[in-house]
Amino acid sequence: MKIYCDPLAGFVEIPEKPRRIVSLASGLTEALVHMGFSRLIAGVSVWCPNFTPELEAPIVGDYLSVDEEKLSAVQPDLLLITTGVQRGLARKLYKAGLPIYVLPLQNSLHGIFENIMTLGALLDALPAARALITRWQQTFAELHAQVPHPRPRVYAEIWFGRHVRMTGGLTFIHDLIEAAGGENLFGDVRKGYLELDLAEVERRRPDIFLVYSEPELPIQAVDLARERGWNIPLIQADISPAHNIIHDGPSMMRAARWLHGEIRRAAQETR
Structure with missing residues (x-):
């Protein structure tokens, strides 16, 4: 052929x-x-x-x-x-x-x-x-039917080794966050990934801080939040299939269910 x-x-x-x-x-x-x-x-x-x-x-x-x-x-x-x-x-x-x-x-x-x-x-x-x-x-429709109202604003920070990026609106990670019940903090930006801009993050006032990192250079959300003086609920993602927010395979369904539960938990903490 x-x-x-x-x-x-x-x-x-x-x-x-x-x-x-x-x-x-x-x-x-x-x-x-x-x-x-x-x-x-x-x-x-x-x-x-x-x-x-x-x-x-x-x-x-x-x-x-x-x-x-x-x-x-x-x-x-x-x-x-x-x-x-x-x-x-x-x-x-x-x-x-x-x-x-x-x-x-x-x-x-x-x-x-x-x-x-x-x-x-x-x-x-x-x-x-x-x-x-x-x-x-x-799977995504079932999760969408259970989203909290209002949706919490989720700031997602992705660490590719030593390279850090913020998640914009032109990536499937945006869709994953939205399906799990969050509002991607930079979902209006027409890029997939953005350079780190902490002043802009703080201006947009996120409700939840979501961090992904890899074993070669593990980055902990709790440490970043402490360094930056942020007092908001945290979600820690990693490379395991059930917690991996940057993977584009079918295990995204498992990650979506996990993230949905984490966002609901974090949203309750902010009340």
């Missing part, structure tokens, strides 16, 4: 029904598992097992590179990757003649669903893709 891949500005050749899939994006890998295609996954990235521990597929690379020997050994007939920082690796693999398809990084929950539909099309499994999306939508 010859199809056009816009991020690569070229056509790619893949089987009508791929049988040896390598996924270098954990959200896509997890989506494949939830769609019922674990048996077809021949290789994953080092980040995938955190979300799909049941898989026995070998690790063939990380987010930015691959082990060429390991990749060759699994003989993929479809290799999945995303844009953004993976774009350079995607182009390299495409030039090497590998059967690669590149999916766009998402600006919203709708973008995640579009990618799942694309996965369904690539695997000739649109019903499975639609079933996963429906389950996801139902």
Whole structure:
């Protein structure tokens, strides 16, 4: 099957029904598992097992590179990757003649669903893709029906290692916060991530402080709040699937339920 891949500005050749899939994006890998295609996954990235521990597929690379020997050994007939920082690796693999398809990084929950539909099309499994999306939508609808009124203003601070960002309105994290019952403090800003501006945070008067960090450089919300003199309820997110607010795979449903409970708890503290 010859199809056009816009991020690569070229056509790619893949089987009508791929049988040896390598996924270098954990959200896509997890989506494949939830769609019922674990048996077809021949290789994953080092980040995938955190979300799909049941898989026995070998690790063939990380987010930015691959082990060429390991990749060759699994003989993929479809290799999945995303844009953004993976774009350079995607182009390299495409030039090497590998059967690669590149999916766009998402600006919203709708973008995640579009990618799942694309996965369904690539695997000739649109019903499975639609079933996963429906389950996801139902989960978010159930949470939306239980949101507190008024919604508490949630300031989300994301630590990518030493790099800190505030969450704007052009990211699926915004949709996650809103579905869980909060109002994203910077949801009106037309960017995904913003540089830290504590004066503006304080001007907007958040009700809840939500912090995400990674094990390599753990950042605790309680410590930041103490340093800044903030006396508002805190929520601590991390890389575990049930508490991970930056992951774009189906475990977002678990994270949404957890965050919904945390926001309700925090909202009660402010009364």
